Amino acid sequence: MALIRCLECGRDVSDQASACPNCGAPVDTTLAPIAPNKVTYNNGEFDGTSALIMEVAKSAVSQCNYRIDSADAVAGTLTFTTGVTMGSWSGVSGTIAWQETAPYRFKVTGHGKQNVKGGQVLAINLFDEANAKSRNVIEQMMRLTGAKSDEQVPDSATPPSGCLVLLVALAAPALAVGLHFLA
Ligand SMILES: [Zn+2]
Incomplete structure (x- = not known):
């Protein structure tokens, strides 16, 4: 048995079914895209199913020695927390998300983001460091699914640093106010 994509509603259905259990459309095994049974990395995106990509993402987080916080295969997200890092006393919270760009192909x-609990933040490059942790996970996912060792995470996969500088600027006054009240 394999999963195939219903051409009417986009749900995954068994190739043994005569009709889609979701929308009732007849299942056409000659035209419907067939779900891959493993994840492969090709030209900046991952081929597979959302559930299989979840498994790869979980393995990648574990191999980076980060902790998995939540996993949602339907939404296509996995969140994790790192240990204590240079810029923070409580680590980094990261999110890995995947979106289908074509049948069984995911970006x-x-x-x-840096977790700050009761400490003052002095490092300048906080948000870049936090995003780098997510980049580590995506890189590990690429290695696990057959990317060549010199392939880089596509630039669009993590936010551009221009926005991050702005975030630091906005966050600093808020933190200063917070610390004032704590003092
Ligand atoms: Zn359907």
């Missing part, structure tokens, strides 16, 4: 993106 994987990631971002991170």
